[in-house]
Amino acid sequence: MTILVTGASGHLGHLVVDALLERSAPASDIVAGGRSVDKLADLAERGVRTVALDYNDPETIAAALDGVDSVLLISASEPGKRYAGHKNVIDAAAAAGVSKFVYTSVSKATTFDWPLGAEHKATEEAIAESGLPAVILRNDWYIENYTADVQRAEQSGVITSSVGDARVAAAARKDYADAAAVVLLGDGHIGEVYELGGDVAVSYDDIAAAAGEVLGREVSYVRISRDDLLAGLAGAGLDAGTAEFVASMDDGIRGGVLADTDGTLARLIGRPTTPFVDGLRTALGR
Template sequence: MTILVTGATGQLGRLVIDSLLERGAEPSSIVAGVRDLTKASDIAARGVRTAVVDYDRADTIAAALEGVDSVLLISGSEVGRRTAQHQAVIDAAKAAGVGKLVYTSAPKAPTSDLVLAPEHKATEELIAASGIPAVILRNNWYTENYAGNIAQARETGVVAASVGDGRVASASRKDFADAAAVVLLEDGHLGQAYELGGDVAWTYDELAAAIAEVIGSPVEYRALTAEEHAAALESAGLDAGTVGFVTALDAGIRDGALADTDGTLARLIGRPTTPLVEGLRPLA
């Protein structure tokens, strides 16, 4: 079995390759799809084949898929362009006769009001329409997303957000990468859409306490209204589009979009997910 990992030089992609190798996959059975081969020299040095995969260049995708049985489609990072980019990978995978397509989606993508959900919903629909046997991994927030909050807290002693009492069931990228490796290597997952989150859904008061522990100084959560948050972001020099995006994300958290956890991630990876403090510690 040969596995193509797209976005392989990204933070999640590298960890997926690590996890595949840790679980006994032969390096020669993995294809690391990257935009820039010069950034993948360390991956190639481990015996993993590297290939150019540019979501905006369909010819590169088709070439990388030669001899590939399974594909991990790691969602693109260019918000607003991702559906078309993902379509290119799905089309190429169908043409190549891929037997398993694994996609990293968002929590409850088909029904969520989260600002990031529509592109994931559209991609899931494209995958279903393609007929390719698939596994959907609806990943909750990565704990590593809070590196900026640690920097803010170190400088100001404050974590400011407009999430209210909303909870986040985050886990480390390593946890999500291990789940991807499991479903790529194991049989029995086709047709599943897994809602993946950390074992604990925490509040921002708990986030502030965890950050305080890892930086060794007091930190408080300052709950802002959406209007106060927008004003603070504007005063920091963010453009209107970014302000709207950030406050919309916080509104989604406030409304519970990231709060659910049922232990599926821990069951898939065969261990508890990384606790919040431990996930934050390497970022401090």
């Protein structure tokens, strides 16, 4: 069984390849695709076949799919420009007749209305319409998403947000990568939609406390209004459209889109998910 991991030059994709190898998948059975083959050099040194793959270049997708049985489509990183590239991969995989198609979506993609979920919802719908034998992995937030906030807090002592008292079931990228590897290698997952999150949903007060523990200083969470957030983003030079998108992210989090956790991720990977403070420490190299 040959597995294509798209986006392998990115953080999550590279970790998925690592996880496949850790689970004794032969390197010769893994194809790592990315826009920059140079960034895949360390994987090539381990025996993984590396290929150029650009979601917006159908020729590279078709070439990467040659001889492939299973595909992991890791969602593109640029909001607002993802769907067309995703559709190219879906169409090519359907034409190639792959036996398993796995997609990394986002929490509640089809049931919660927020801008971040729109392209994921459209992608899930396209996968369903394609008839591909598919598995959907709806990933909650990454602990690593808070790295920049914590780095700023090292100087300021505060983490600010307009999410109010929201909770987030964050897990480490490695946890989600392990889940993808399990699904790619295992049987019985076709047709499943897995809502994946950390074992514990943390509040932003919890996040500030974890930041303080890692940084060795007091860090507090400061609640701000949506208007204050927009004003701050404008002051930082963001255009109105980008600022509104960022504010909408907080709206969704405040509305609970990332709050739910039922242990599915831990059950898939066969271990507890990474505690928030440990994931933060690793992300910061502390």
